Amino acid sequence: MRFSIALIAAFAAFVQAGVFTKQTYNDISISGGVAGNAEEEALSVFSALDMNNLAAADKADLDFLNSVNQICNKAETEAFNPAIEAASGDAAKALQRGKIKNKVLKLEATIIRLKIQQAQGKNVSAQMAKELKKLNNNIKQDEDEAGQPSTALSFDASTK
Template sequence: MRFSIALIAASAAAVHAGVFTQKTYNAISISGGVAGNAENEALAVFSALDQNNLASADKADIDFLKSVNRICNDAEDKAFNTAIDAASGDAADALQRGKIKNKVLKLEATILRLKIQQAQGVDVAKDMAAELKKLNNNISQDEAQAGKPSTSLSFNASTS
């Protein structure tokens, strides 16, 4: 009987593992292409997550979303800002659009993490309001540039 209970517990734990796997920044980046659809592009990156049952999300999923935020911040600080400062004209504008799309990806990861925590009973209302304001601002900036070229930058980082 003990073996059966242990086997059932082990099986339940295996089924409840996170849905995300380690990815490089370049694999999840949405910065390239054209501006205007960053919100949908970002949500596609996280489509493996069952948004109808966020309470069942695993700690590994929360950790993945935190790491997306971290590597997107690093890409912004160490790649985009430097490249934008060194560029001018249309090239700088396209890099800025890529940076905005990167911010949308980062903020969508943050909002998903907060939604999971909220579904699991954590009070995140204050953080949610602040992050939604940032997300909506960046989505608006992206949509205002719809159809214009957006430049991605290669960046060496990966999620955890």
């Protein structure tokens, strides 16, 4: 009997742990390579989540997605913006493409978090519309530069 209670408790703790593991910004970054596929690259970062059953996502999943947003924001302001400002020509353009891909990752995390909240009964339609507009704008910018070099920057941050 004690064994089965312990097993059930361990399983419950496992289920409550969420599907994502703690990762560094450098591990999840999609900024390098070439522009044009940022949306697909960003979605692959979140592929562990069952997108067909978002209502089942838990607080740990929401925390992870929120932390992706936060560290991508920090990477943008603390790494990309200064590097772009200091660069010129093709180097600045490649950094800008990397920044756009970083924004797509950040916004995909936000949209997925909002979809989870919506699936769990929260009214987030106004925020969803606002964030979707930003995401679609950045996806278009990425697609407009398809095939062009995109520069990733190392940044010291981790998800929750």
